[in-house]
Amino acid sequence: MISHMGVQEKWINRLEWIIIIGFAIIPLFMNFPYRVNIFLSWEGAYRLYLGQIPYRDFGLPMGFGFWVIPALFFKLFGPYLITLVKAQVFINIISGLAFRSILISLSVNPSVRLLSVLVYVISYSFFNFWPWYDQSVIVFEIIGLAFLLKHLFQSAELKWKLIHLALSAVFLFWSFFTKQDGGGMALLIALSILFYHSLQTGKFRYLILFCIFYIVIALLVILPFLPYGFAYWFNYGQPPHNARLSLYDVVDVFLGESTWIKFYLFIIVVQLIPKISSWKIFYNDPKEFIFALLTLGILAEAIIFQVTSYTPPDNNIFFHAFAFAFIFSHLPSLKQALSLNAFAIVAAMICILLWWSATGWKYTNRIVRKAFHINQELNYNIVSMHTYMLPDPSDTLETNPDMTTWIFCKEPIFKGIYMPVSTAEGVNRLIQNAWIKENGKKLKVLNMTELTPLAEAIGYRLETGSNIPLWYHKGVAMFDSQIQDYQSKIQQHVYDLVMFEYIPRLNNFYPFSIRDELYKYYVPVDSFSGPRRGMYSMIEVFVSPENKNSYLSNNHP
Structure with a gap:
């Protein structure tokens, strides 16, 4: 399958599709515990499924973009809780394909791209078995950015350049209309990429066109809801809402926590120093410059997102795969090993699975314990890593359920x-x-x-x-x-x-x-x-x- 002299890209393409789809469909074969907050995913989708109109029939402090896909799946499979899992399977597949498209547009080495896709799937999309707006906002962002990069680097004909630019505006607005914080930062990343491209080429028409597309789409979606109290419900920091962004909290969480983000920033900054010293060459290489701009933008978004969307605490882990792709694309010896040695590819994939093993093990462990009859009850007469501390007397079955x-x-x-x-x-x-x-x-x-x-x-x-x-x-x-x-x-x-x-x-x-x-x-x-x-x-x-x-x-x- 993989030649001795190099990895055939067609097999890498197939492996990427297998990884994206294979991991996405695993939830279809599982049962699940009742999940915290899944009630909200269900009711929003159910109201749309019934034909109710947001802001007229019910109010919410954001757009309704998140609930559209689950509502469509309710139409197809019925309004069951498990239908939400099926909707998330679809979301995870398009999410993985969009991330892959971004790496293709940036001409990431196929071997590094394969590993980056695996990191993305195992660290982020596989982690989400249920639809939730804090994830959907990022998925729509990634799709929008994928179309933007297709516009910049893959579209040759004017017709397709305009179509991809328009689709980018559609999905980036839909990201904003799913959740304001992630969607707003997605728009800033897109504008920064287009602004650089305009400066670099001396042509601003696509930046202007993107803004026009975005504004027109926003008006078409929002104006019909204004008579129903949209301005009251939609949260942009006005009373009775509160602003979610605190500069102190952003600095506090970044400096006090955010270990992975700071580690990635350290590596990326070090890698960029030689490029910055050759500024003109770096600036005039659009793919390299935009790759760096996109990766740093995603890390900046993750820093803010962990404060504005603070629950659950792992909402912002979408940054891992972007940082991984950039860092490993700029390690020449590693790229050479991955390109020439099939064993290196397999070893790297195994290491990634071990790196993120906690994600899958959380679910697999339930099956293992049941299959091998591993005793759940603890014997406190024997001191071990599970029993060296006695249980908290305040714990009950309600607070610490079996x-x-x-x-x-x-x-x-x-x-x-x-x-x-x-x-x-x-x-x-x-x-x-x-x-x-x-x-x-x-x-x-x-x-x-x-x-x-x-x-x-x-x-x-x-x-x-x-x-x-x-x-x-x-x-x-x-x-x-x-x-x-x-x-x-x-x-x-x-x-x-x-x-x-x-x-x-x-x-x-x-x-x-x-x-x-x-x-x-x-x-x-x-x-x-x-x-x-x-x-x-x-x-x-x-x-x-x-x-x-x-x-x-x-x-x-």
Whole structure:
């Protein structure tokens, strides 16, 4: 397959496709625990799937770009939780191909390109089994940058140059319309590349055209939503929103943490010193200059992104593959070894897999423990690396759950997703309650929990309106105006059934003041644990006083 004198590029191309697609489809053969925040991915996609219009039927502090692909997959495969995994498979494939396209445009050595693709897949896309906007914003950015570099280096005909430039503007805007921070920085990277190219060639028409394309696309997308309160919902730092960017936090996290980013910067800066000393040669080599500009831009974005998108803490790891590609493209002896020796390619791939083994092992370990019957219980009479510290007395099954005891819920909407026993039993009680089964489609329901798929399972209609938030995190996605509206509705017994998730350690993830009103004006009829791990949460079920007897008398059909 690989010749003695060099690696045939056609086989490298095939290997890259195999890596990108092979790793992407692995989740299709797995079951998953209920994931934190997956409720939001599901509900946004579900509302679009139902034909609801953002900002008119529900509000959110960003664009709705993230939810479009999951909504399309709901149309194809049904609004099941596991459908989100299928959507992410598609996202991971196009993400890997876009990254590969960038390296092709920059004429990265095929062997280095292959290893860089493997780093990208194993360190970033494979890491994301579920769709999440902090990843989708980067995927749309990478696609946009891929089209921009195709415009600069692969398009010969004017027609294709314009098409690729327009597509770049489309995806870079869609990145911004997925999330403002990553999308805004993506735009700055693209503008810096085009500005350099304009200076270097003395022609600014493509920079101007890109700006025109971007503005036109933005207007076409945004203007139809202005009558529905878009200016209120979309967060650009205006009240009642807060700006997410703090210069101090950026400096603090960069200097106090960010070990990998600083390491890569050190290597890259050292590699660039000889090039800068020959400034004119470097400046007049567009691929080399843009490669450096892009890599440094991605690292700068990662520095800021880890502050503006701080949860989960690994949101910004997209930078590894870009830095790897640049660094290894500028190590002549390594490039020579990879080009001449098939064993070096294989050894390098094995080392990359070991470097990022923690990502895959986290999932594989579950299978290994089950297959080989490795005991989960610890014997504290024997001191080992697992038992040299005694367990924290404050730990409970809620705060430190044993996920091997989690089970599947009977409801088809949750197929392939396992959850705590208490959660599954509570969901089954709700769905099997005769009063709910008989009146499900007519019930007015407020569901302030992570179990948003209950809307499809029970059949109740989601509440709509320009003042209805997509999710309920106070100060992030809902504000005092919405909280007052909900308090008023609770006082008036507007809802027949209310589900509220109490998570005391999360600051108003579901507003505590609404829970207080529920205990004043509604009747608690059930409770069970939330589908979380590592943090206590309790889902409390309330009914209006008028429906108390109907619910309780039919609680055990």
